[in-house]
Amino acid sequence: MSTAPLPHDPDRASTTFRLGHLSDTHIGYEAYKALSASGENQRSVDVAKAFVTAVSEIVESDPPLVIHSGDLADRTVIPIRLILLIRQQLQRLAGIRPDGTRRQVVLLAGNHELPRQRKEACFLHLFDGLPGVQVVTRDYTQLRFPDSGISAGRDPLLEDVVVHALPHDALKTTDFDLVRPLPGTVNILTAHGVAGGSELYLRSLGREFTIPTEVLARAWEYGALGHWHKQGPVPLMATGAGADTEKGRVWYAGSSENMGFGDLKENGTRRGWLNVTVRAGRDPVVERRFVPIRSMLRLPVLDGKGLDPNAITDALVERVRAASTSGAVVGQIVENVPRDVWSLVDVAKVRSSAGDALHYEVSLRSRQREIAKDGEAPAKPLARGLGDVEAVLVERANELLAEHEREGALVLARELLALELERTASADASVAAETLEESTAEAVVDGKQADESKVVVS
Ligand SMILES: [Mn+2]
Secondary structure (H helix, E strand, O other): OOOOOOOOOHHHOOOEEEEEEEOOOOEOOOOOOOEOOOOOEHHHHHHHHHHHHHHHHHHHHOOOEEEEOOOOEOOOOOOHHHHHHHHHHHHHHOOEOOOOOEOEEEEEOOOOOOOOOOOOOOHHHHHOOOOOEEEEOOOOEEEEOOOOEHHHOEOHHHOOEEEEEEOOOHHHHOOHHHOOOOOOOEEEEEEEOEEOOOHHHHHOOOOOOEEOHHHHOOOOOEEEEEOOOOOEEOHHHOOOOOOOOOOOOEEEOOOOOOOOHHHHHHOOOOEEEEEEEEEOOOOOEEEEEEEOOOOEEEOOOEEOOOOOHHHHHHHHHHHHHOOOOOOOEEEEEEEOOOHHHHOOOOHHHHHHHOOOOOEEEEEEEOOOOOOOOOOOOOOOHHHHHHHHHHHHHHHHHHHHOOHHHHHHHHHHHHHHHHHHHHHHOOOOHHHHHHOOOOOOOEEEOOOOOOHHHOOOOO
């Protein structure tokens, strides 16, 4: 799939400006028992801190435009103190710049903050009317920055800019034929959802409404995506031979902190925002920026086959000692240990060896279902199953159909598959999206919900 050539207009060839792109800050996320000094959930504080740090860096970097591509908050309803924190940070983002203009901020609604019921309003509308802030929660919207210029308080470079905003729920209803770059302007697409054709798309086939590949391939100067927590360009869109992973016009900014162990599979150690130089008629230059976050790690999986309870205890303690667990969120998976053996393992001793960690959890993984080891992504049974279906579809289409018939037939087949999955899914679509990683046949010994089976997307 090639991308459409960008229209080169000599009149605005010099239009170059910077854009701060952040996403999936998930304010209000909570996990584990650890509390802060003021009694707040510590992970909630960590997540807020990462957001504030990203905002500070963006303000210091001083782009004229900032886009938050969705899931600003973790839930549709969050505590008042966090709403106030968000408002305060938005006021910093949309503050007066050294040149006297006001930085412009676009907020897009993600699945996490969008109410399930249509009668309810999205909390992001609390920020309507803040100077410089524009909120899009429902339909496809083209945002402009009219009367730009110093006298109007906006950077004159934004005069020709159009931000095409697709919040999460709009992906279900939008006529994508209308989502097109406007000639003679600098076009930026922002959307919260799964990019068609991406790795994530294959893993979530039929469970999510996607942003069609051909829409992403249109002549946008930049595409600011949210939803996937891994920072990086949409692979499909990479220009050149695909070897250079820093190129592409459409990027996920990724989350600003790790929301569970699932996120570790998505390059979890480095999270932040994107400093984008948008160039009229040319590909953008994207610089990855990382903010300091709490250390979160998985210790090496322990294969307990043939080990007695003492040996298992010692091996677990040894793994803790070999790692830097201070202040960290630490996860340990143990395999091939029968329940009766496990019940004699001295978990309290192991836990006290990890006493300097913010959180330590050990999960027993049963071998009843074949599960790939950590790091061999994507490996979950469900993901593999759907990926296989896609591969089989493409293979059969290549075998049986003439070239001109293939694309249409594949689209139809995917739609039928999606309908079938939707019909059989017991939960509603948004719940299904949360459990992409499906059951991992793990028992959690910690008495806590296994992060392993939690959100990876979202
Ligand atoms: Mn999301």
